[in-house]
Amino acid sequence: DQQVKQNSPSLSVQEGRISILNCDYTNSMFDYFLWYKKYPAEGPTFLISISSIKDKNEDGRFTVFLNKSAKHLSLHIVPSQPGDSAVYFCAASRWGGSEKLVFGKGTKLTVNP
Amino acid sequence: DAGVTQSPTHLIKTRGQQVTLRCSPKSGHDTVSWYQQALGQGPQFIFQYYEEEERQRGNFPDRFSGHQFPNYSSELNVNALLLGDSALYLCASSWPTGTGNEKLFFGSGTQLSVL
Numbered sequence: 122d123q124q125v126k127q128n129s130p131s132l133s134v135q136e137g138r139i140s141i142l143n144c145d146y147t148n149s150m151f152d153y154f155l156w157y158k159k160y161p162a163e164g165p166t167f168l169i170s171i172s173s174i175k176d177k178n179e180d181g182r183f184t185v186f187l188n189k190s191a192k193h194l195s196l197h198i199v200p201s202q203p204g205d206s207a208v209y210f211c212a213a214s215r216w217g218g219s220e221k222l223v224f225g226k227g228t229k230l231t232v233n234p
Numbered sequence: 235d236a237g238v239t240q241s242p243t244h245l246i247k248t249r250g251q252q253v254t255l256r257c258s259p260k261s262g263h264d265t266v267s268w269y270q271q272a273l274g275q276g277p278q279f280i281f282q283y284y285e286e287e288e289r290q291r292g293n294f295p296d297r298f299s300g301h302q303f304p305n306y307s308s309e310l311n312v313n314a315l316l317l318g319d320s321a322l323y324l325c326a327s328s329w330p331t332g333t334g335n336e337k338l339f340f341g342s343g344t345q346l347s348v349l
Contacts, residue, residue, distance in 0.1 A: 125276070127276075155337065157340075162342065163342050164238070164324055164326075164340030164341050164342045164343055165277065165324070165340045166340070167337045167338065167339070170337060210276050210277070212276075221267070221279040221282060221290050221292060222269075222277075222279060222338065223279070224269075224276030224277045224278070225276050226274065226275055226276045227276055
């Protein structure tokens with residue numbers, strides 16, 4: 122029973138263009154969502170988060186959008202850079218993030234120069 | 235300021251053996267969580283320790299146990315290893331911000347191979 126789904130295992134974009142990574146969830150009790158980035162041989166690194174009371178959160182080149190009615194969130198990276206090439210995990214939790222995180226399987230993003 | 239450190243980085247064991255993995259949290263963090271990441275999967279929550287007690291537990295058998303010490307460091311123990319326990323084991327630490335929006339800081343993990 123996968124509560125957080127990232128249906129695209131991989132995504133390839135050109136440098137300077139927009140990268141859009143998608144995530145769907147099934148548990149309506151989730152109220153806090155996070156994106157983590159993972160390079161090979163390193164642990165996941167926190168990227169950006171959003172509370173369920175918001176529909177958008179922005180941090181520099183990264184923006185996360187949340188559509189609660191569709192149980193869908195997306196991460197936009199603009200402009201994409203080669204250093205953004207990594208595996209991106211979507212994660213969700215209840216009660217603000219201190220609760221255990223439920224992760225998706227990840228999307229491998231490749232940004233081509 | 236050291237981040238989350240885990241040891242060892244790699245480990246090879248045989249079925250039926252027992253293993254202990256170690257984690258030191260980021261300075262100032264008092265909560266430690268453990269995750270298992272199998273190949274091609276996202277991290278799966280094993281358990282979380284706070285004030286030396288297991289506060290939450292995921293869907294893992296009792297073969298998986300842990301401990302947190304007074305200095306907030308933690309150990310993950312796995313008994314009677316199975317081939318399916320081969321995975322990357324990630325430790326994450328956090329601290330209570332009071333906002334409810336704590337985020338986890340992960341270590342680089344211990345790659346466990348069970349032969």
